[in-house]
Amino acid sequence: MSAFNARAVRADVPQLQRVINGHPLTYLDTAASSLQPRAVIEAMSRYYELRHANVHRAVYQTAEEATAAYEGARDAVARFIHAPGGSGEVVFTKNATESFNLLAKSWGSAHLGSTDVVLVTEMEHHANIVPWFQLREQTGVEVRFIPVTDDYRLDLTNLDELMVGVKLVSVTGMSNVLGTINPVRELARVAHAHGALIAVDGAQSVAHSPTDVEELDVDFMLFTGHKMLGPTGIGVFWTHEAILAAMPPFLGGGGMIADVRTDGYVAADGPTRFEAGTPPIAEAVGLHAAIRYLEGLGVANIVDHEHGLTGDALTRLALEFEGRVRVIGPKDTEDRGGVISLDVEGVHPHDVAQVLDQFGVCVRPGHHCAKPLMRRFGLAATVRASYGPYSLARDTDVLIEALGHALKMFG
Amino acid sequence: MANFEDLYREIILDHYRSPRNRGELTTPPAVLVEGFNPLCGDEIALYLDVDDGALVNIKMMGHGCSISQASASLMGAAVKGRPIATVRDTIETFKQLMTEHEATIEHDGRPAQVDLRALGELAALQGVVKFPVRIKCAMLAWNTLTQGLDQVAA
Numbered sequence: 001m002s003a004f005n006a007r008a009v010r011a012d013v014p015q016l017q018r019v020i021n022g023h024p025l026t027y028l029d030t031a032a033s034s035l036q037p038r039a040v041i042e043a044m045s046r047y048y049e050l051r052h053a054n055v056h057r058a059v060y061q062t063a064e065e066a067t068a069a070y071e072g073a074r075d076a077v078a079r080f081i082h083a084p085g086g087s088g089e090v091v092f093t094k095n096a097t098e099s100f101n102l103l104a105k106s107w108g109s110a111h112l113g114s115t116d117v118v119l120v121t122e123m124e125h126h127a128n129i130v131p132w133f134q135l136r137e138q139t140g141v142e143v144r145f146i147p148v149t150d151d152y153r154l155d156l157t158n159l160d161e162l163m164v165g166v167k168l169v170s171v172t173g174m175s176n177v178l179g180t181i182n183p184v185r186e187l188a189r190v191a192h193a194h195g196a197l198i199a200v201d202g203a204q205s206v207a208h209s210p211t212d213v214e215e216l217d218v219d220f221m222l223f224t225g226h227k228m229l230g231p232t233g234i235g236v237f238w239t240h241e242a243i244l245a246a247m248p249p250f251l252g253g254g255g256m257i258a259d260v261r262t263d264g265y266v267a268a269d270g271p272t273r274f275e276a277g278t279p280p281i282a283e284a285v286g287l288h289a290a291i292r293y294l295e296g297l298g299v300a301n302i303v304d305h306e307h308g309l310t311g312d313a314l315t316r317l318a319l320e321f322e323g324r325v326r327v328i329g330p331k332d333t334e335d336r337g338g339v340i341s342l343d344v345e346g347v348h349p350h351d352v353a354q355v356l357d358q359f360g361v362c363v364r365p366g367h368h369c370a371k372p373l374m375r376r377f378g379l380a381a382t383v384r385a386s387y388g389p390y391s392l393a394r395d396t397d398v399l400i401e402a403l404g405h406a407l408k409m410f411g
Numbered sequence: 412m413a414n415f416e417d418l419y420r421e422i423i424l425d426h427y428r429s430p431r432n433r434g435e436l437t438t439p440p441a442v443l444v445e446g447f448n449p450l451c452g453d454e455i456a457l458y459l460d461v462d463d464g465a466l467v468n469i470k471m472m473g474h475g476c477s478i479s480q481a482s483a484s485l486m487g488a489a490v491k492g493r494p495i496a497t498v499r500d501t502i503e504t505f506k507q508l509m510t511e512h513e514a515t516i517e518h519d520g521r522p523a524q525v526d527l528r529a530l531g532e533l534a535a536l537q538g539v540v541k542f543p544v545r546i547k548c549a550m551l552a553w554n555t556l557t558q559g560l561d562q563v564a565a
């Protein structure tokens with residue numbers, strides 16, 4: 001049996017020791033950004049204190065150490081997601097959104113013309129919608145949506161029909177609003193059977209569901225550091241080496257070139273081709289520490305822990321409020337992560353969140369950058385609570401108590 | 412909890428639960444103007460009946476958080492039947508209240524530079540200023556009213 005202990009994780013996170021409005025912090029906003037364990041913060045501090053220099057440039061010792069630290073993070077990411085070709089397939093970006101822009105603006109502009117289709121879903125984050133609309137303006141590519149059922153799952157009944165003309169399926173691994181975990185392996189099989197590639201938005205899933213790109217048989221995996229206990233300012237773009245080698249450069253500048261003359265330039269090979277300018281070195285160090293921390297906990301243990309919390313919360317919310325607090329998402333824990341969106345009867349999400357703040361509860365009100373999904377369910381906004389490895393059943397206790405207050409106050 | 416209670420004063424909750432001047436007016440002669448807060452999905456529709464230099468009647472529809480809805484309801488009650496010049500003065504005073512920097516709020520919580528007596532019941536919204544993300548909620552109806560008056564004047 002594993003030694004996973006959420007209380008120990010909680011003790012590792014300095015921010016969870018804070019007191020807000022007289023209450024201990026109840027952090028239920030991991031889907032927006034996770035909190036960092038001390039190991040991540042200290043790794044970044046130590047880097048800045050002892051080893052900071054620009055990477056890939058100088059020959060002095062600290063510069064070599066900084067380069068080794070940056071490239072070490074690339075190795076760690078490759079290992080974490082089981083990249084078959086290793087670190088040569090891992091590009092560092094600013095966040096998952098930039099990873100999607102890299103996908104659309106580099107791979108997409110080279111491969112998706114006016115007779116092609118990119119197939120996304122109604123439950124995507126704007127990061128996996130807007131770059132495709134921007135590409136459509138440029139190349140005329142069609143952007144098609146897989147609908148979402150009333151049970152908050154992808155409606156795959158007409159998938160073969162939807163696949164006509166599709167060159168890329170781009171789908172989230174886990175909805176940041178509904179918590180729904182999508183059948184990525186099955187979608188990959190269908191995509192490949194139609195000669196299409198598949199990209200996965202792993203922003204929500206990578207730290208809350210085991211991610212093995214080879215086993216899932218996907219072609220692109222995109223995610224961000226700050227939702228997996230790492231720092232902000234660093235994201236990941238992974239694809240197979242052969243696909244990466246055929247992608248045109250994205251941002252231009254220093255670092256991404258092999259040669260520059262007065263009549264033109266030659267782009268570098270490998271991931272650096274897409275990493276113009278000084279990269280997020282300290283952030284890579286922090287991400288590496290986060291991966292080590294997650295590996296120490298075991299992602300499978302995190303999944304079990306969050307599964308338990310989610311099931312308990314769904315049961316208690318239904319019992320406690322008898323329909324006055326509606327869950328916008330699957331009602332059971334099958335293929336579902338620890339993201340719970342709520343519609344509180346007669347109380348606007350901003351008011352709910354304001355009342356919850358008085359109890360030290362951090363939740364997110366709003367459309368969660370998924371407006372097509374909100375429209376699909378006739379909602380302007382929801383209140384979203386989301387769990388992490390440091391969450392405890394006590395967090396759900398406080399949430400339920402605070403929701404009761406919100407209902408009393410505005411009902 | 413003091414700040415929190417300042418935000419959700421009983422008068423605000425009352426206007427949220429029982430909004431005044433709810434409804435529509437025939438257009439024309441009334442003018443319809445709509446406002447949106449795309450971040451939180453708040454919406455408001457104002458029907459303005461302007462005649463002989465006065466806002467003879469105002470009705471409103473829409474939905475949103477308690478602050479946006481109560482602010483709209485309080486606004487309607489404050490400006491209905493008033494001369495346009497007075498309405499514009501009230502808008503100005505309210506905007507000042509909402510932009511009052513925290514540093515200028517005195518120890519007893521009262522803003523130093525805004526004449527609260529001129530605002531009447533609207534002064535109940537002064538607690539909003541301590542919650543910067545909610546100011547846009549409170550301002551929605553007022554910005555929409557300004558837009559409507561500008562339309563009428565054009």
